[in-house]
Amino acid sequence: MTPEELSHVVKSALLQSVDAGELTLPEGAASLPDDIRVERPKSRDHGDWATTVALQLAKKAGMNPRQLAEALAARLREVSGISAVGIAGPGFINITLDAAVAGQLARTIVESGERFGHNEALAGHTVNLEFVSANPTGPLHIGHTRWAALGDAIGRLLRASGAEVTNEYYINDAGNQMNVFASSVMARIHGEDVPEGGYPGEYTKDLAAEVLAARPEIRDMPREEALPIVRELAYQSQLAQIKKTLADFGVHFDVYYSETTLHTEGKIESAIATLREQGHIEDRDGAIWLRTTDFGDDKDRVLIKADGEPTYFAADAAYYLTKRERGFEKKIYLLGADHHGYVARLKAIAACAGDDAEKNIEILIGQLMSVRGAKLSKRAGNIIELADLIEWLGTDALRYTLARFPADSPIDVDPELLQSKTNDNPVFYVQYAHARACNAARNAAALTVDRSAFDASLLTHPTEEELLAHLGRFPSTVASAAELREPHRVARYLESLASAYHGWYAKCRMSPSTHEDGSVEDVTDLHRTRLWLNDATAQVLRNGLALLGVSAPEKM
Structure with a gap:
């Protein structure tokens, strides 16, 4: 039960x-x-x-x-x-x-497989989950790493709890930073230093080489004519590299939404019309304003400047409304520690659009992470690239470590600990429990122990009662972690489950003993039933790690 x-x-x-x-x-x-x-x-x-x-x-x-x-x-x-x-x-x-009722859980878990732990706590909820959303003007770096891990884990938890979730990446491919980016690559094409305020990393040389390989004639074209071509080719190349890094980190996005389309497809004009209908638009000083102070913002915000140019805020408002138009009841934003100022204005946009700012929009702010001994990227210059962190520490160690702490707590990652194969390393401890369970099952099979019988009333040892109690907590742990957007609850649960499993493994034999004369005791229903419990534990460890985007190795 x-x-x-x-x-x-x-x-x-x-x-x-x-x-x-x-x-x-x-x-x-x-x-x-x-x-x-x-x-x-x-x-x-x-x-x-x-x-x-x-x-x-x-x-x-x-x-x-x-x-x-x-x-x-x-x-x-x-x-x-x-x-x-x-x-x-x-x-x-x-x-x-009753012991038999409690023990029946082991069979339920094995038969449920990867579905065990899934629940319907958030059934009927339609969620747009936006995270990372880094500018496509350079590689992903350490500042994006935490939200990549947490955002993806939150999405997995929401889906496991019945919600319909779309992971979305907002591509900031409009604005002056893209012109600066293009000018930086153009300078590299001509063997020059990047202009002041440009992007100095070595990666712009790599992008220049790729652009020239695709369009060799660009070097001889007038720069004014070549710049839009360079901008587009370099942008597409950099975006492809971002997507590859995310894939290497086990992070999937369902939608990559281009900011440029807000301008080219009339989304900003449409958003302003909608907001005007809601009664929160004001025309003054030749500009178009949104009265966000009506809903707690510290000042009203300009949507369209007096010269007719839309502001970044106009794009933010239009983007929010596109999510609404696409049928997302809940919009969740995961923002970095330097984005506290966005909370009030985004909530004000939701309220001005007619949404419930306490229900329809949720903004999570994460704290910074650091890695002791991490070196600045030779390729990117003044940043620590996510790709370098993956190569150095591995996806599993990074993702698990980032998932096991609340988002609002700063993290200082100890690389020596993450690379150690000891019980002090949390990800090793949990993965080793899974590998140990798989190895125990292989050894049992070699001694002809199978799951042909199951008698839950035999699981009466105190460590078995303890292990079953831990297993029974998994669905509620998943549901609460999803509702609270706190993947660390799953990580900490897995560590306690691994501890309970190691305690059981030390006390209860699943395989028949070998006598001094070399003979092996008969296989009993207790051995077979304990195999069910062993395999149930492996399944829950596997399911929990999957929710964090971490692998469950069968051998270590």
Whole structure:
């Protein structure tokens, strides 16, 4: 029985109490919480699971919490699969499951496979998840690394919880930075230093070589005529390199949305018309303004300057409205630590467009990361490239490390730790647990242990009860991590699961013993049932690592 199933059992008992008149609530059954929370008690002596629902409902019901708990406990004791129910303190309800019911979870996990842990907590939600969105004027660097890992993991968690998610990359391919970029590449084509304020990295020489390989005649063309061609070719080449780096990092985007299209396809004009209809546009001083102060911004924002040129803010507003037009109920932005100023203005755009700024838009701000001993890129000059970090530390180590800390906490990555094959290295510890489980299954198979029998009542060792309890927490961990946008909850869960597995592995034999005379004891149903538990653990470790974009090696 999973915690979710037990939650439904407790709610059913409450409904029965309401119907029988044992529990009177102001709005009847409608007063009951949608989900009844069940948690592991601090001491296993108190049972397998505990709930505080009696404390939560006592005031509404006009009852003493312990009295309510006793009434509920009486009904729970009648439920098949529950072996004991106790009341502690002012009204805590402690529940002990029958060993066979608890152990059945191992079979459920194996049979569910990669779907175990998936849930419907966010079913019906349509989400646009925008992250990274680096300017296509240079390679991805350390500043983009954290959001690449976290954004992709959040998207995986949202999908696992039933949401329909589109990962989107906003390409800032309009504006003066693209002209500076093109001028930098043009200078390299002619063997010159980049102009002041340009992009000095060696990568602009590489781009110049690629442009010349595609269009050799560019070197002899008038620069004014050649510049748009150089800009487009260099941009496409740099964007391709960004996409390759992201792919190497295991990050997938469903949509790459070009800022330029907002200008060329009339999206900005359309957005202004929509915002004007909403009543938040103001014409003054020859310019077009959006009254974002109506919704908490520190000042109103110019959309169209007096000279008729749209501002960056106009593009931001138009881009938000395109997401709305494309049917995304929820728009999530993942922004870097230097983008705090964007929060109020983006929320104001949502409100001006007629959306609920507390419901339809969500902005996550991440803190910086650093890597001790990382060297500036020889190719890019003054930055540490993501491609170099991948080559140095590996995708798995980077992604896991970035996922195991809350986004709002700074990270200083220790490369020596990440490259070590010790239990002090969290990613190694979790991956090793999976590899160990796979190796144990191979060894068991060599001794003819298979999953031809399953008797959950045999899983009675304390380490088995502990391991099963950890396995049962996985679906709720995934759901809460998705709802809170906190992948670190999954990483920390995996570490506790790995610890429980290593403890079980040390105490419980899954393979038959070999006697001193070389003979092997007979295979029993206990061996076979423990193989189910072993394989269930491997499956959950694999599923959890997949949600973080980290591999689960079968050998290490």
